[in-house]
Amino acid sequence: MKKQHLYKISIDHIQNADGSVPDDDICEFEFLSHDELFEIIEKLKSRADVGPEKAAPLALGIKLFGGIMLANKKQELFVNLMPHFAAFMKNLKQKTL
Numbered sequence: 632m633k634k635q636h637l638y639k640i641s642i643d644h645i646q647n648a649d650g651s652v653p654d655d656d657i658c659e660f661e662f663l664s665h666d667e668l669f670e671i672i673e674k675l676k677s678r679a680d681v682g683p684e685k686a687a688p689l690a691l692g693i694k695l696f697g698g699i700m701l702a703n704k705k706q707e708l709f710v711n712l713m714p715h716f717a718a719f720m721k722n723l724k725q726k727t728l
Contacts, residue, residue: 635663640691664694678726693720 640662644655668690675686700709700716 633665635665636667638662638664638668640695662695662698664698666694668694693723 638661640658640660642658644653647653671690671694672686675681675690676683678686681689697716697720700712703709704713
C-alpha cells in the first residue's frame with residue numbers, strides 16, 4: 632500500500648453573524664491523502680481563476696469531498712455526480728498540475 636500523508640483540520644468559530652462571540656467547541660479531525668496538499672495549494676495560487684485567497688479552501692474542499700465521494704461512489708447520493716466531478720478534476724489538473 633502506498634504511504635499517505637496525514638493531515639489535521641481544525642475549525643474555530645470566531646464570530647457569529649451578529650458580531651457576538653460563539654461558545655462552540657473546536658471541530659478537529661484527521662484525514663489521509665496520497666497528495667501533498669501544500670504543493671497543490673501553491674499551484675492553485677498561481678491560477679487567475681483561483682488566486683491566493685481561494686487556493687487553500689478550494690484544495691481542501693476538493694480533497695475532503697472527493698475522498699468521501701470516491702469512497703462511496705456506488706451510493707445513490709454520489710452516482711450522478713461522479714461523471715461531473717471527474718470532468719471537473721480533469722479540467723483542473725490539465726490547467727494546474
